[in-house]
Amino acid sequence: MGRNNSKIIELAKGFNNFYFKHLQTPPATTPGYTRLTIPQGNSTPHVVIGLLTPQILENLSPWQPHFILRNKNLEFTPKNPEKRTEIFHEILLDWKEKGLFHLDKTWRGENFEIKPGSHYTSDSTPPLFTLDRSATPLFGLRQFGVHVNGFVRKPSGLSLWLQKRSGNREMWPGFFDNLVGGGLSTKNTIITTATKESSEEASIPSDYLMENLKPAGAVSFFYESNYGLFPNTEFVFDLELSEDFEPSNNDGEVEGFVLVTVEEAMEIVKSSKFKTTSCPVILDFLVRHGFINSFNEPQLPQLLPLLHMPLDMFYTSNHGNY
Template identity: 30%
Template sequence: MPDAQPPFTKLQLVERVDSWPYFTKDPEAYRRHMLDYHYFLIEGYDRPFGYVHSHFISEVSWPEYWKIDAEKRFLTLTTGTDFDTRSRLVYETLRKNHESQSVPALRYWAKEEFPVYDTLTGELVLNMDGCGTDMFGIVSFSVHMTGWVMTAEGIKIWVPRRAKEKMSFPGMLDNTVGGSLAAGEKPIDGIVRECEEEICLDPEYTRANIRACGTNSFQLTVTDLLEPACQHQVQYLYEIELRQDVVPKIGDGEVGELNLLSLEEVVEAMRQGEFKLTCNMTYLAFFIRHGYITAENEPDFVQICSRLNRYHDLFIA
């Protein structure tokens, strides 16, 4: 992660999140970076499904159906020719290490399964408990909604502060609503569910007023606990213009407080590093959609736009 300190420029906000190097920019530097990672492979498939930091290789107890090639840096699931078997074996691996409490990243059991796809063909190859997604460096999917109100002073955004009890980024500012997308769940159903759980929006109201706004995608070099790792993330983006008489309420305990902030206040909080890292990408996309950030007022506009939509190409360098 770049060593820049606040106040951050908008491009630095992007670089703090999309921190994984680009192969095409400097292939040799990319290969040096990958020396700290193993490729997560599944027997029968040619391409990796994720990148596993080497500290996980040494921390995790790997059952006999895993093969580790230290020279090539391959971590290969060698057993399982069908979806159910592969899912079961990965579950058993994660569960065993979770119960041993020997791997800090696996101490929290997500109780939600997330899909692992072949990024080339789109085949669903297995489901994995959420505690393993950052460790294995797979592509993960989430839904995020920006709730805003048009006031006499202009647009204002409902911005929550994360509860102090949250495991990651406690007490920091967040997207209006956001959450991971579970296996088999449609993005629209996921964001409607999250809106109800987190800010008590009526599902019928959400479905009638929400607007889909495309995706963000990026690749981090850390977990949400800021441990060295790989995160491939795709955000499905939504927004709602709320009437002034529709006031969100704190729902499931993940939110500590909820405040209505001007665009200028949101930008300044971003510049000062007050937001959970990936939220910066969600808000930058919102500002671009609404013409608040433009090619005329932002010198790094083209690079920011391109890095909000990174293509997740998993390959062996």
């Protein structure tokens, strides 16, 4: 008789729901999904960059000269990044004007560079194309971001700063979130993104940030919602803050902030009030700092891989039977 999953394992399965629905049991298959690929020449395997639902595939049909369907692979045929970017921009503007796929509400005006996943943070690897951030889930494109865990050491123990997202935001309105988080947009590095988002979201001075920011690796997960697919990798940083520091927001995307104990933070994360796709970051923090351990979480060995999903293996030309 199998052991019941803990609440933490259920959370981890929740932010990896696409994996558990489609990819858990070999051979990994995604019935109804089509791989989006870019041909790389006769002698080089095509690059798998995304996954498409039947609805997305159908709405790409007016641009069929630029797409060729071969054996559950939709090849995006333009030969250079500029042309690919131009075509995607035309497609997305058309869908936005028609109100398709929530684009009229989620449009960010913030471009993401799309690169082969394992080369995403390499400055020497040119992008395959760029497109608005809001569209990346629609095409199942890999997404990258930065999160900063802000914490305070008190005599009574460790406390964490959490933000409460503005109720006006299209996605996750009013939910609790990590202190700072943002997507890795075009021309921004991991560290410039951390600096930019820390200033905009929490008014953290850049000089203090650069002196005290500690890199803490990354988390990755494979989530699905009504907005699309989120095969995300988030680069994680820890930032110890003084007891007299109080964050304030500058960009209108945050309603407020709360300083909570680790125990209180855990209860918020376990509730339905915390942003699902930010859960891996705070759970990883709690594991690394020993608050989630083998004594209080017997299923720790099952949790750790779910915080570090090997996304590269799902975006190779020979993986699975899509």
